[in-house]
Amino acid sequence: xxxxxxxxxxxxxxxxxxxxxxxxxxxxxxxxxxxxxxxxxxxxxxxxxxxxxxxxxxxxxxxxxxxxxxxxxxxxxxxxxxxxxxxxxxxxxxxxxxxxxxxxxxxxxxxxxxxxxxxxxxxxxxxxxxxxxxxxxxxxxxxxxxxxxxxxxxxxxxxxxxxxxxxxxxxxxxxxxxxxxxxxxxxxxxxxxxxxxxxxxxxxxxxxxxxxxxxxxxxxxxxxxxxxxxxxxxxxxxxxxxxxxxxxxxxxxxxxxxxxxxxxx
Amino acid sequence: xxxxxxxxxxxxxxxxxxxxxxxxxxxxxxxxxxxxxxxxxxxxxxxxxxxxxxxxxxxxxxxxxxxxxxxxxxxxxxxxxxxxxxxxxxxxxxxxxxxxxxxxxxxxxxxxxxxxxxxxxxxxxxxxxxxxxxxxxxxxxxxxxxxxxxxxxxxxxxxxxxxxxxxxxxxxxxxxxxxxxxxxxxxxxxxxxxxxxxxxxxxxxxxxxxxxxxxxxxxxxxxxxxxxxxxxxxxxxxxxxxxxxxxxxxxxxxxxxxxxxxxxxxxxxxxxxxxxxxxxxxxxxxxxxxxxxxxxxxxxxxxxxxxxxxxxxxxxxxxxxxxxxxxxxxxxxxxxxxxxxxxxxxxxxxxxxxxxxxxxxxxxxxxxxxxxxxxxxxxxxxxxxxxxxxxxxxxxxxxxxxxx
Numbered sequence: 001x002x003x004x005x006x007x008x009x010x011x012x013x014x015x016x017x018x019x020x021x022x023x024x025x026x027x028x029x030x031x032x033x034x035x036x037x038x039x040x041x042x043x044x045x046x047x048x049x050x051x052x053x054x055x056x057x058x059x060x061x062x063x064x065x066x067x068x069x070x071x072x073x074x075x076x077x078x079x080x081x082x083x084x085x086x087x088x089x090x091x092x093x094x095x096x097x098x099x100x101x102x103x104x105x106x107x108x109x110x111x112x113x114x115x116x117x118x119x120x121x122x123x124x125x126x127x128x129x130x131x132x133x134x135x136x137x138x139x140x141x142x143x144x145x146x147x148x149x150x151x152x153x154x155x156x157x158x159x160x161x162x163x164x165x166x167x168x169x170x171x172x173x174x175x176x177x178x179x180x181x182x183x184x185x186x187x188x189x190x191x192x193x194x195x196x197x198x199x200x201x202x203x204x205x206x207x208x209x210x211x212x213x214x215x216x217x218x219x220x221x222x223x224x225x226x227x228x229x230x231x232x233x234x235x236x237x238x239x240x241x242x243x244x245x246x247x248x249x250x251x252x253x254x255x256x257x258x259x260x261x262x263x264x265x
Numbered sequence: 266x267x268x269x270x271x272x273x274x275x276x277x278x279x280x281x282x283x284x285x286x287x288x289x290x291x292x293x294x295x296x297x298x299x300x301x302x303x304x305x306x307x308x309x310x311x312x313x314x315x316x317x318x319x320x321x322x323x324x325x326x327x328x329x330x331x332x333x334x335x336x337x338x339x340x341x342x343x344x345x346x347x348x349x350x351x352x353x354x355x356x357x358x359x360x361x362x363x364x365x366x367x368x369x370x371x372x373x374x375x376x377x378x379x380x381x382x383x384x385x386x387x388x389x390x391x392x393x394x395x396x397x398x399x400x401x402x403x404x405x406x407x408x409x410x411x412x413x414x415x416x417x418x419x420x421x422x423x424x425x426x427x428x429x430x431x432x433x434x435x436x437x438x439x440x441x442x443x444x445x446x447x448x449x450x451x452x453x454x455x456x457x458x459x460x461x462x463x464x465x466x467x468x469x470x471x472x473x474x475x476x477x478x479x480x481x482x483x484x485x486x487x488x489x490x491x492x493x494x495x496x497x498x499x500x501x502x503x504x505x506x507x508x509x510x511x512x513x514x515x516x517x518x519x520x521x522x523x524x525x526x527x528x529x530x531x532x533x534x535x536x537x538x539x540x541x542x543x544x545x546x547x548x549x550x551x552x553x554x555x556x557x558x559x560x561x562x563x564x565x566x567x568x569x570x571x572x573x574x575x576x577x578x579x580x581x582x583x584x585x586x587x588x589x590x591x592x593x594x595x596x597x598x599x600x601x602x603x604x605x606x607x608x609x610x611x612x613x614x615x616x617x618x619x620x621x622x623x624x625x626x627x628x629x630x631x632x633x634x635x636x637x638x639x640x641x642x643x644x645x646x647x648x649x650x651x652x653x654x655x656x657x658x659x660x661x662x663x664x665x666x667x668x669x
Contacts, residue, residue, distance in 0.1 A: 032304055063319070065312035067305075081274075090304055123307030229268065233275045240271055 002261060003117060003127045004188065005146045009169075010162025011133040014152045014193035015039075017227060018253065019130035020047045022150075023091055024078035024236040025254030030088035031125040034070065037096035038142060039132040045095040048073045049234035054099035059116060060141075061106040066120065069094055077235045080242040089125075104137035110176075113138075114145035133162065135169060143173045144180075148188040148261065155192050155205035155220070163190070187216055188260045191253070195220035218256045221249055318429050320474035323451050324349045326432060326439045329483060330523050331532065333505035334498055336414070336446045338407050339579040344620040352452040354624045363408045375457055377415045380423060380465075406584040418450035422458075423465055429476040431491075433483050442483045443491045451475045485509040489555040500591055501582040503556065504570035508533035510552055514545050530571070530578045537571035566592070574598060 004022075006015040016039070023035040037044035042052040050071050058064035071094075075087035109115075117127055129142050151166060153159040174184050190213045196202045197220070210217050226246045230237050237247045266274075328347050337347060341359055345351045364372045404412065430444025441448060454462070455472035463469055480487075489506050492498050498506060512520050512535070526532040536542040544552055549561065558564060566588055573581065573595055581591045630649075637645055 066308050067312055070308065119311040120308070123304060123311050229271070233271070235275070240275075241266065243266075 001117075001121045001124050001127065002147045003129070003145050004148050004150060004257075005129040005131060005142055006150050006152060007131050007139075007166050007170075008151050008153055008159065008162045009133050009135055009165040010153075010159045013154050013159050013162070014191075014221070015133075016043045016047060016130050017230075018150065018152045018191060018193070019044055019128050020078075021236055021238075021250045022254060022257055023126070023128045024073075024238060025251065026126055026257075027089035027091035028079050028083075028087060028238060029254070032090045032092075032123065033126045033128065034092045034094060034120070034124055035128045035130065036094040038100060038129050038138065039096060040098050040101040041132065042096040042098075042100075044130040045071075045093060045097075047231065047234060048077050048091075048093060050093055050095055052097040053095045054097050055093075055095035057097075057099040057103055059094060060103050060112055071095055076239065078239055080238055084239070100132075100138075107137065107141055110141050110144050113141040117145055135165075139169070140173070143170065143185065144177065144182070146185050147183070148186040150188045150191060150257070152191045152193045153209070154194050155196075155202040155209065157205075160205070160209075186260075189218045189256060190216050191218045192220035194223040196223055219252060221253070224249075318476050318478055320471075321432060321439055321477045321479075323448060323455060323473055323475050326430075326441055326448055326475070326477075327435075328445050328448075329441045331505075331509060332441065332443075332445060332488065333509060334445065334492065334502040335582055336410075336449055338410060338583045349452075352449065353456050354620070356453060356456065357624075358620075359407065359411055363405070363411055366405045367408060374415050374453070377412075378419050378422060378454065378457055380419055409585075410583070414446060414449055414453065417446055418453045421447070421450050422454055422462075425464075426476055429478050431487070432477045432479050433481070434479055439477070439479070440483065442480060443488055444477075448475060485513050486555055499582060499585040500567070500570060500588040501578060501586075503588075504567045505533045507552075507556060507564065507567045508536050508571060510555055511536040511542055511544070514548055514552070515542055528575060530573075530575055534571040537568060539565065539568055 006019045006022075008015060019035060023033045027033045035044055036056060038056055045052050045055075050073070055064075055069035055071070059066070059069045070092040073091040073093055075084040075091075078091055079087045120127070129146070131139060131142060149166075149170060151163055153163045170185055170187075177184060190209060192206055192209060195206065206217075206220060224246045226237060226241055226244060230240055233240050237244065237250050241247055326349060335342065337355055337359070341355055341362075344358070345355050347355070360372060360374065364370060426447060428444075428447070430447050431442040432439040433442055451472055458472060460471040460473050461469055462472060485506075489510060492502070492506060515536070520535045521532070523529060523532045526535075544564070552564065553559065553561075556564070556567070558567075570578075570581075570588065570591060573591060577591060577594055577598060580586065581594075586594075634642070634645065
């Protein structure tokens, strides 16, 4: 089981969209995937037409069993319509609501998240955490559980600042993880989102990003109206517009993730 | 597909996809992709592995009456039924008895709990390692047992509780499965430091709540493995443990409950007859393993302890005597008729009530004394001393009538 966290301490950079599509893409490819909505806004929950509820809070604070908090997503919501019935993998969501905000005040053990999800090591292939932009103690607990991080970022100054803050916090956890014999968190990718390739500002910023992070920078995800349609329809682009170029872009994200996960160090 | 067509399709499908999976029958759930198949079993298995740790109020926990280890000496157990409301009274009484036995007037447990300098610590510091030195006076059984509990409480205060107690949820309380001594240690810490105590490492802790795993029912096999893993049972407790496991193997319906037996020993002694209650075929290895023993001879020896004279049973338990010592003492005592104090449940309840009344009066008196003007205190002291003399006379009468 791999635990992957989507992180950027700046809101509106595409963390939720990326999390839902990477989770859905791997499920379509036959993996058993859990998407944990760790953001009190609960947008990863409503992205699949589920109700906001305190699933993550119940799991971590009230020690609820997984059976009580996991919500299965019907394949029609995330897979290509004609192939939905034959979906091999599974996608489950741990939903969130405003109560997720109180988790940080109620956990005293930084290993709480790790301990809970370790239980599923034999049942699940991937766990994705969609996090909130504001750092909290909950982020620390998620850091202790995470194998790899993906940083979505817009090619804009404030998103870069959020990215810088996130990287600093990740580095602060390295010695703590070493102390407990945990491998260092692998940076799986920096994903330029909502990219406007015709603007000089975005072109320059993308170049800066590539200069800094080299091959860790994934191919930029262009800005498209269909992403907002996807949100309204509460599905993925694979389900809503399977033949579109945006669906191709999304599949390329899944490819890049799989390459990074399975590549040898 | 155009944007307009996509919208129409979504509207058509939405009502079905928005159904609540929890309100669907399994067939429909499977049909629209809510079914989890084998994954549901895997998740259920993962859930069953996890036992959440909760912080439970020590006042809501009651001891398990048939657990093999007795944490407090028998004569205190005769006076006070061990209940959350009685724990402080038991400790107060216990400390007074240790003071009387050792002649120490100012025995204060707080320095021990704080890990501060104590006479015991100073003795240890003076210790030269010369094995030729004699030990002046070994501690009494009551003092040794009390100090073991105080040491446990001190270590919990210093290092935290590494092993949560296990509890069974009953209608209006929790019942202890394992961890009676840890629960008592939390009571001691709460009594002396209350909630919000700052530990040596700077963390703040509420001693009124103890970390616990809540299990579905008392499992004597789990109790046995917990006790043996920590190797902390004396011979009598091991005999009780063996008895419980044998009762479990033969079925509890074959035996009377503790409250139906004249004494706790009689409850465990129901399986003392090895011919009547043989170890069921195929269970010998499991029993040896759970008891941490290596051969059937040892099982026989522990079973034989169930028939010890009541006095010896209590002495062996209070003084942590070994199986060998108890066997030898039994042989020596076999020809002696012992007068034992009856300890039927009604008598025990009456004594417990009397002791509780005495505690109530003592607390009331303490309050009254505090409210009296200091100039009148010498007079009050004389009055109390006169009352004490009367009470001592009454106690002497009780002793006389017992001997008669």
